Amino acid sequence: MEPLQRVEAASKALGKLAAHSAAAGGSVETGAASRLGAEAGEKLDLVTLFRLREQIKQQLMEYNTTVHSGEESIPDQAIEEKLFEAATEDLEREMEQAKVSFQNKTLVLQRIQLMDALRTKLRHNDSDSKLILETIKHITMLSTAILESQQQARELEEKLNEIKKRRFALKQAGEHKLLQIHTLKKKQKEELEGMEVGEMLKRICRNLQKETQMTTLIQNIFQSIIIGSKVNWAEDPVLKAIVLQLEKNVNCI
């Protein structure tokens, strides 16, 4: 009880002082009031008081419940466990309905009250109401920003899904193509192995090889003779051309 009493006393003193100084003049008022407020020792804004009031109301309700539950009586026939459970469920459900209905109505009512008060206050056009207006404008701005962002989010998600779909399709196409390449490669290899290299081709290959070898032989013999004979081939342009030609790798023709 103590804190409440202190609060009461403080506010009563405050009221008296205010009444006095309304006659005396403005500046004393603010000074004294703030000192007293500090002395009261508690943060006493309206909102806190309101919250405390609601709290006490709830506590009172609990008390009432307990008191009245003692006054309730249950008919003897009903004393059976199953019935109790059913009764409990029924009661809980109905109570919830009553509560929800009450709370909705209260919410509507309170909102009307608050909005009307705020609107009236706005008409005053003092610093406080300017703040309120600012806040309301800020709220509207935030709401529009949120709606925009939500819209953006939806678009982004759609685009993302598109991309994911395309990636999946591409992946499948890639796999398909890979499979095609694989089969083609297998087929080519089989063809290559199965193909009979024509006999003539083989013969010509052999002959070619022989000619190449012969030519290489002749090249080397010629080279050895020229070098061994110690002829100065650099001076004779014909010889020089021949010597240079001897370096040719026949296999690369």
Next chain:
Amino acid sequence: MSLVRPFDKLPTLNSAVILLVGTDERRQQQLAEAILKEKKNFKINIHVATSLPLPAERDHVRPRIDLIAFMINMQSKHSLRNVEASLSHIDANFFLGKVCFLITGVGRMNHCSVEMNAVRKLGNLYCSPVLFCELDSEGIRVATAQRLLRMLQICAGHVPGVSALFFSSLMKSSIDE
């Protein structure tokens, strides 16, 4: 011998009192500290006891108790028996939502000497919620502290429109599911 009654005194403005009953003092301390650390806009008083009844000499100093949390350790049958004995020293009105059971030690199933069924039956019998928590883990300790704090607010009547009775019905129906 004094009985703990829910409405023996008027409530203190904007404050709530919770009583922790259990044999494991260390865990009680840890939990109490965790609760105190939480952000709250009302004053909180935590009382700890190993068993009920509470000593009668301090009766007039003690504020009214809003919530009693019984702590049972699954690994010790003694803690269960202690709690069962203490339950008979409470006014019946407490069981309309102002009692809850905190069960620790469920994590190591092979060391449990208390049956899960026994604990559940206890909860059913006294129509009170059973909360399982491993208080050794810090995360769970903080979460349990938050839950208890919320329950305490409701039991102390700080939440308009939600009474302890209503809340216990909510808890029951959600557990049954």
Next chain:
Amino acid sequence: MDKQDELLKEAEKLAKHMLSYQHDLAPTITSNIVCSTDAKEELLDECEEIWRQMEECQSKLMLLGIETLPESDAQLSLLMMRVKALTAEYNQWQKRSPEIISTNPDVLVALGKEELQKVDHDLEMVLSTVQSKNKKLKEDMKREQQWLDEQQQLVDALDVTHEEMKNQVVQFSEKRALQELKSKMLKIRAYKEELLSALGEFLEEHFPLPEEDESAKKKKKSPAEEPTVQLVTLHEILERLINRLMSTPHEPYLTISDSFWPPYVELLLRYGIALRHAEDPSRIRLEAFHQ
């Protein structure tokens, strides 16, 4: 629905009331604190009233006495208690009609301001959440787009490979191979002829046959009495060696014939063009330059 209409009408009445309040409440110089005092006093009075009611209940409860659960059938009696309590609470809720916050405009304004601030704060949180979600979405999209491009490149490369492979198959044909080989053969043959003629010229110029004995020539008339063997050119020797090597690579050795002029044989051996047989000095072979 009737109740709601009633309440709405009441609310309208209140609103009108408050309009009429204005001129009562608004003195010229009003500091906030004075106004608030009135409001606070109002609230405090209400609180006091409620508190008084609680005290009444308290005393009633003390009179009721202690109630414990019986040992047997505890659950049943507890359920009974619950039902009674629920009924009591339910009755209270039914009786309760929506209450207005207060008739004092200052209280309303203060509460209204707080409500606005709460809404403002909540909306800010919502906005930041949505924005951060959007940011993450954008990052995801960028990453997915990158992957898509890479995937596209991959598939394009695969397509190109496939095409190339298909073309390869078409190009392979026997005729072309044949043509290629034939042309190659011609080129090499031409080159070989060139070499051979150049070699022939060179050998003729630098390694001619030694002069024949005049007397040997004159003795031509008389047949085969110690006929001097006709010497072969170096060119001829080389030719024989080459043919021997190419026709019978497993048996490349040639027996040195008398028609070989010994100095030329020495020359070939010295230049590394020919080799003597390891066991039989009368046999020589060409060095296998082509292998």
